[in-house]
Amino acid sequence: QAKTIPVILEGRDVLAGAQTGTGKTAAFTLPMLQLLSADSNIGARGRAPRALVLTPTRELAAQVAESVRTYGKNLRLNSAVVFGGVGINPQIDALRRGVDILVATPGRLLDHAGQGTVNLSKVEILVLDEADRMLDMGFIHDIKRIMKLLPGKRQNLLFSATYNDEVKRLSDGILHNPAQVEVARRNTAAETVSQVVHPVGQTRKRELLSHLIKEGDWKQVLVFTRTKHGANRLATQLLTDGINSTAIHGNKSQAARTKALADFKKGSVRILVATDIAARGLDIDSLPHVVNFDLPHVAEDYVHRIGRTGRAGASGMALSLVAHEERDLLRGIQKLLGRDIPVVEVDGFKQDSGRAPSQTPSGFKQDRRPHETGSKGRKPSGFGGRPSARSF
Secondary structure (H helix, E strand, O other): OOOHHHHHHOOOOEEEEOOOOOOHHHHHHHHHHHHHHOOOOOOOOOOOOOEEEEOOOHHHHHHHHHHHHHHOOOOOOOEEEEOOOOOOHHHHHHHHHOOOEEEEOHHHHHHHHHHOOOOOOOOOEEEEOOHHHHHHOOOHHHHHHHHOOOOOOOEEEEEEOOOOHHHHHHHHHHOOOOEEEEOOOOOOOOOOEEEEEEEOOHHHHHHHHHHHHHHHOOOOEEEEOOOHHHHHHHHHHHHHOOOOEEEEOOOOOHHHHHHHHHHHHHOOOOEEEEOHHHOOOOOOOOOOEEEEOOOOOOHHHHHHHHOOOOHHHOOEEEEEEEOHHHHHHHHHHHHHHOOOOOEOOOOOOOOOOOOOOOOOOOOOEEOOOOOOOOHHHOOOOOOOOOOOOEEO
16 A cells, blocks of 8 residues: 555556555555545546456455545545346446446446446446456456557556566556565565465365364364365355354355355354355455365466455464375475475374374375464464374
8 A cells, every 4th residue: 555555646557566454545546535535526427437347256346346435425426336147227226426436347247338337437446356366267358358448648557466478467557667566575465364285185184174173172174176066065064063054156146145154254254164255255254274175277376265364464274185186286385485384283084094103194295394373483273183284
């Protein structure tokens, strides 16, 4: 925020890369509100949007829209949010009443453009939030179609947690002489997140997860699975184990997704099992634990997943339950991070109970470094077994 806000207020285009959890939303929302509120014509009915914020997911769109409302509650600026999965008519009514700031997902925005219910010709500020995720999700063609509906002269702000060749090509095509702001080495995990790997057989992962939750008395845990079916199955199994859980993924209705996230945030649901749809942008206050039940196929997604904890300087714990078959995925993650992740066996969940005690788990090698600790130097809650750290 300290690096980005002054540059935005100067009217320059910005290419910003930052670790997740560093306050990107406020970094563009606050100066955007200030620039727009300087216009003496604000408050006129029927006006077209002057700022457009594009986000990859419905949850992130709703979250950004809430931030806009919160930060701008004492300003005479109207905002609206449009995304799929819900009725379009209330959105049309809001757009007809006049909107200064529009937050949208690409697909639903193009639906409105196709129906003639939104006019994007007056946009002065364009924000692409989580640009890398939008590209990952295949939105590049939608983004290009939206660009054609915008005026040529505008301020462009592109925010991305990771910065790969695709993001660079997108930024080169949109940004004009941008100020580049980078507050952390690219593709790095937040330093406030302690990370650990627990080796375990694939068929015993759910049993180990239940054990860790109960032994550590964890109150709030975000668990990532690779598939929608896997998320549903795991949430059901945890309920059978007496642990209050729910799932969130793309096949759920928007109402169900919104309710699941709200219940998790307020604590009425203890475990939220999610696919990577929840990995980007979700801001959950002081979330203590993130668990990778399945490692992601794309190493960068690991960074986004564990970035749901350790936000805004708070400490957090990220645990990965890694089967022998996932060792190549773990190597890819460690290569991206530029370091090994400590590996700790949990008593009773060794991958090969028949091997000699001196042997390491299959696919693991000895690492003499001490394992990472939680806050105040303590071993993080939920660690079981021997305290020696090991890595692939």
